[in-house]
Amino acid sequence: MSNQAQEAREALGARLRGFRKDAGFASGRAFALATGWAESKVSRIENGKQNASEQDIRVWCTRTNKQDHVEDLVATVRHIDELWLEWRRQLEKGAEKRQEAALPVYSKTKVFRIWHPTLMWGTLQTSAYAAETFKQVRDFYEIPDDTEAATAKRLERQQYLYRGDRIFNVLLAEQALYTNFGGPEVMKGQLDRLLAVMRLPRLSLGIVPRSAPTHIWPGNSFSMFDDKLVLVETYSAEFSVTQPREIELYTKAFTLLKRSAVYGTAVRDLIFTAIQHYDQMPTD
Incomplete structure (x- = not known):
């Protein structure tokens, strides 16, 4: 979880602990008995180790006579959820909606800073390369197959390479040139695409050679949108950094x-x- 989300969860837990004590429940065990929950659940929520659900908040506030705080705390829980979005939840109806959701962010951004250590940035992908990535997403997360629609939405981002006065600072590791999506023909088409777009006046394309001295470990891929938002992707989730x-x-x-x-x-x-x-690779 991002530091911001974790800090918010810990702050929520501390607030709920205060409600419990103010209501006369001297221990988590006593409160667990009153709610019918496991004592470990109370402890984990209070210490920021477990997400409180909206229903948990309502029960907590009822038992501690803090019903007037329900609306505020439910909003807090939803904010924490937004900071850390599980891929399975985002992709439950397929990948197209997630691609569509990115378009408003792109339209508002003036300066992009992109780091991808292992694959091509989505906005520079060919349709064949993008389709291969979505097939892997489909299989890994076991979601509905909307590869064609998701690919089309991803390619819509490319309009921003040519419109307005946006600046694109893109960094790829050399490995991105060799991570094989779809075989030699797909990869050669994608590499040709890189050669073409690197001539765009507002696109700065840098590659970190595999033997280059490092000044920081490569880490996960991330996308920075002005100085307002960073999106970081992991296998299990995408989280937003706004602090x-x-x-x-x-x-x-x-x-x-x-x-x-x-x-x-x-x-x-x-x-x-x-x-x-x-x-030099066989095409079969």
Whole structure:
């Protein structure tokens, strides 16, 4: 969980602990007996180790005679949930809706800072490459197959590469050139796409060579939208970073990653080498 979400959960737990004590329940065990919950559940909620559900909040406030706080605390719980969104919940009806949800964020952003250590950034993907990624998403999360629709929505983002005065600072690790989605032909098409878009005036494409000295460990991929939002993806969830001091850490990380990157002719050389690699692979 992001630090911001964890801090919010701990603060909520401390507040609920205060309600319990004010109501005369001297221990978590006494409160557990009154609610019919396990004592461990009370302890975990109060110490920020477990999410309180909206129903938990209503029961807690009823037992402690704090019903006037229900609306505020339910809003807090929903905010915590928004900070850490489980992929399965986001993707339960397929991947298209998640791709569509990104479009308003892109339309409002002026400066993008993108780091992908293992694959191509979605906005630079070809349709064939994107479709292969969505097939893996479908299989991994066992969600409905809407690959075609999700791919189309992802490709809609590309309009922002050509419109307005947006600035795109994109960093890929060299591994992204070799992570094989769909075989040699799909990968060569994707690498050709990189060669084409790197000529765009407002796109800065850097690649961190695999042997480059590092100034910070690669970490997870992340996308920064101005200085307002950072999205970080893991296997289980996507979380949003909005707290200024946390955003500053990602800004610092991006700066350190950028120190290891090469640009221009060196990038083209790395891409051509990767294309030669796929030329030598069997296509079957």
